[in-house]
Amino acid sequence: MSHEDDNKVAVGSLNNIVSFTKIDEVPVIDGHEQTIHGVRLGEKNARVLITQVIEGNAKIPFPIGDESVCVQKAMGTFIAWPRDLIAGGNNSTIHVFSAPKRTEKGLAKKSKKSYKFIEDVEPELVVEMGGNYPSALKRLWTWAKNSLSDGQTFSFELSKQAFGLTKKKTMFLSDVHAVCSRGEMAGSIMCLHIRFSNEYVKKNKMLSMISFIDPSTIGAIGCGTATQWSRALATRFKGANKGQYFLMPYNNVNHWTLTVVKPEAEMVYYMDPLKRRIANGEWVDFIYNTIKLYKEDLKKVSKNKVLWENMAGVPVQTGNKECGMFVTGYMKEIIHDKELDFVT
Structure with missing residues (x-):
């Protein structure tokens, strides 16, 4: 997919381009200034959609909580970006949002062109619900539409007991739409x-x-280097009990897999x-x-080679975007077996 016509955004200076984006221009409507994830856009910032990553570890100007702090994790999300750090593409077409005109009484005139996107930027999120659609997902989607519209978010804490650290x-x-429509699962849903x-x-x-590993601290969806990930994970393993398993969902290029590590025995199981x-x-080297x-x-001597076992008997996805659901299924099956006989 070509991104030549997209704008480019930079960090620090225009010489440091970090991604391709599309710009969504939304003016002040009826005196209400546009905000996105709590950031007032005003005249200095623009609403952009990251379409291709150039420098994934680069920090974005306005982090979204502590979940989306770098370019890679903000991929596919509308975020605020300083206008002076945006460079035009070969064809600097800007997505325009037409605001309704006001009358002398301050009332908006009705017009067929009012609030019409010249180019589709962010289509309305819709979930197809057939007769067999699970009622629990219906309730979840109803809650999400009512509670998370207009850029609202839902925050929750990760316990130190479950993840080795306290984190929001x-x-x-x-994210919820992806779950309810069998789309790609976000790291927040996995957590x-x-x-x-x-x-x-x-x-x-x-x-x-x-025990569990926070997927945002490792791999392609996290920020940092392989050395930093190894050190953080080694610290997480510290104090592991004999025979203790660590369940590690890993996302590499939009595909979830599950790695189960038994660090004391230097055993790894891959699903x-x-x-x-x-x-x-690289993933094998990282775990080693x-x-x-x-x-x-x-202060113990490590084996020359960590033992890996490919769990070839796991259920297999049939669609293109169900990997996250299957990985959560693998974890559920493991923890519901008190004998931990998943290996056999």
């Missing part, structure tokens, strides 16, 4: 699922057997909804370096 996550209407999974683990007195074997040597750091912190 933010969920958007588009919310893990949060409730940990409550089950705690209730059944399995905390010494199962891919597409039933692919581990083709990316993490366990090596973990062993060094304990």
Whole structure:
């Protein structure tokens, strides 16, 4: 897909281009200044949609909570960006939103062109509900439409017990829409699922057997380098019990997989909804370096090679965007088995 006609945005100076974007120009309507995720746009900022990442680890000017802080994590989301850090594309077409004209009495004239997008920027989110559509998802989508419209968000805390740290996550209407319409699952939804999974683990007195990893701290959807991820994960493994498993959802280029690590035994189990074997040597090296750091912190000698087992018998997705749902299913099956016999 070509992005030559898109605008480019930069960080620090126009010489530091970090992504391609489309601009959505929305004027002041009836005296109400446009805001996005709590940021007043005014004349200095523009509402942009990141369409292609150039420098994924670059910090965005206005972070959205602590969930979207870098370009990679803001991909596909409308955010605010300083106008003086936006460069035009080859064809600097700006998406225009036509505001209604006002009469002398201050009332807007009705017009067929009022509030009409010249170019589609953000289509209305709709969920197709057939006769067999789950009632729980109907209630979820009704709540989301009422509570998360107009840029509103829902925030929740990650417990130190479940993730090894206390952290706030933010969920958007588009995140819930993806769940309700079988779309691509966002990291915030994955974390919310893990949060409730940990409550089950705690209730059944399995905390010494199962722990979780925050997917935003590692891999393609997080910010940082492989070295930083390894160090953070090694710290998470510190204090692991003998036989304890760490469930690690990992998103690489819009595809979720599950890696289960038993750090004390230096064992790794890999589950891919597409039933692919581990083709990316970088992920193998990352896990190996993490366990090596973990062993060094304990002043123990690590094995020459970490043992990997590809779990080829896991259920396989049939669609293109169901990987997140399958990974949450894998985790549910694991924690509901008190004997932890998922390996066999």
